Amino acid sequence: xxxxxxxxxWVICKSGTSVKIECRSLDFQATTMFWYRQFPxxxxxxxxxxxxxxxxxxxxxxxxxxxxxxxxxxxxxxxxVTSAHPEDSSFYICSATAGTRLYNEQFFGxxxxxxVL
Amino acid sequence: xxxxxxPTSMDCAEGRAANLPCNHSxxxxxxxxxxxxxxxxxxxxxxxxxxxxxxxxxxxxLIITEDRKSSTLILxxxxxxxxxxxxxxxxxxxxxDKIIFGKGTRLHILP
Numbered sequence: 001x002x003x004x005x006x007x008x009x010w011v012i013c014k015s016g017t018s019v020k021i022e023c024r025s026l027d028f029q030a031t032t033m034f035w036y037r038q039f040p041x042x043x044x045x046x047x048x049x050x051x052x053x054x055x056x057x058x059x060x061x062x063x064x065x066x067x068x069x070x071x072x073x074x075x076x077x078x079x080x081v082t083s084a085h086p087e088d089s090s091f092y093i094c095s096a097t098a099g100t101r102l103y104n105e106q107f108f109g110x111x112x113x114x115x116v117l
Numbered sequence: 118x119x120x121x122x123x124p125t126s127m128d129c130a131e132g133r134a135a136n137l138p139c140n141h142s143x144x145x146x147x148x149x150x151x152x153x154x155x156x157x158x159x160x161x162x163x164x165x166x167x168x169x170x171x172x173x174x175x176x177x178x179l180i181i182t183e184d185r186k187s188s189t190l191i192l193x194x195x196x197x198x199x200x201x202x203x204x205x206x207x208x209x210x211x212x213x214d215k216i217i218f219g220k221g222t223r224l225h226i227l228p
Contacts (some may be wrong), residue, residue: 004160004195034215043204044161091159095216105151106216108160 003027003097006109007056013084014117021079021112022095028072030096038091050077055066085086120144121205126223135192137222139205142186149210152190154201155221161204163192183189200226 039116056069068080095106131136151166178191204221
């Protein structure tokens with residue numbers, strides 16, 4: 001149980017285009033989802049916290065108009081990278097919390113590798 | 118900033134126990150110690166967590182000192198598949214509490 005999926009697993013796009021990444025909790029309802037970004041040989045950096053039905057809370061330095069987050073249901077959150085540029089190339093990871101039954105561990109998706117040409 | 122300090126890297130021989138230390142001297146009374154690991158190009162994987170008692174599951178054991186200022190994650194019989202970056206994190210066991218990752222420990226299992 002407590003499986004989180006991401007789609008796509010990798011994507012290559014041209015500079016200036018927008019890319020949408022989906023994060024789904026497959027076997028539980030996740031009221032809270034988190035989005036992280038990870039550059040090569042670095043640790044995960046939290047970008048934003050997403051609660052179902054409300055606006056996401058962004059970490060300092062993360063542009064909310066560039067990284068659009070939508071958490072429309074208890075099993076789906078999406079991250080859209082708008083007008084992507086090569087410096088946005090990174091490994092994007094989402095996570096979801098499973099509630100008190102599982103001690104609120106965060107379960108992580110497998111990640112999406114974005115390459116912007 | 119992360120609330121924990123860990124060695125940058127460690128080596129361990131395959132089949133031996135891997136002991137990964139973590140210091141969290143500013144831990145609060147309601148904060149748990151969590152361990153995650155990240156295998157290359159994958160998302161982090163939950164390993165174990167504890168409050169003050171030692172914990173064991175099918176993956177590892179967690180030993181927390183009596184003053185809770187440090188802990189050790191033990192992988193009893195390390196295999197090559199345990200090569201990963203291991204993150205020690207302190208957080209409140211609240212579903213909205215975000216995780217701030219430090220640099221973690223890069224564990225190399227040597228054949």
